[in-house]
Amino acid sequence: MPVRVVGMNANARYLSAMVSDPRMLTTAPPRLPEQYERVELLRPERTRQGRSVPAGSRGTVVEILGDHEAFMVEFQQPFAALLTVRPATIRSVSE
Known part of the structure; x- marks a missing residue:
């Protein structure tokens, strides 16, 4: 699903071009493990x-x-x- 960009600066346009799924913009990154985990x-x-x-x-x-x-x-x-x-x-x- 393509992302529609409206009124964003150059950095945001670059980011939106890199993201093919808009849900990725709101998905939290995976939690990194801690020591002894x-x-x-x-x-x-x-x-x-x-x-x-x-x-x-x-x-x-x-x-x-x-x-x-x-x-x-x-x-x-x-x-x-x-x-x-x-x-x-x-x-x-x-x-």
């Missing part, structure tokens, strides 16, 4: 040793890097691993 990988990630932690693996945030720019997450399954991941690659889960 359980999270789930949304896509496979590789450890520094080259082992793959599959999507769907659940772990615990053990450290928040920067202003939630990245997270250190500890996994126990399918093997013990510590990964640094970006917010877009995880989601909070309740267990």
Whole structure:
């Protein structure tokens, strides 16, 4: 559904051109996990040793890097691993 722009400045016109769904303008961003919160990988990630932690693996945030720019997450399954991941690659889960 296209967005109709009426009487907006250049920045708003640029933003409206980027948004194809007007509901996105009112949708709150997803909440970022906090320390010791359980999270789930949304896509496979590789450890520094080259082992793959599959999507769907659940772990615990053990450290928040920067202003939630990245997270250190500890996994126990399918093997013990510590990964640094970006917010877009995880989601909070309740267990």
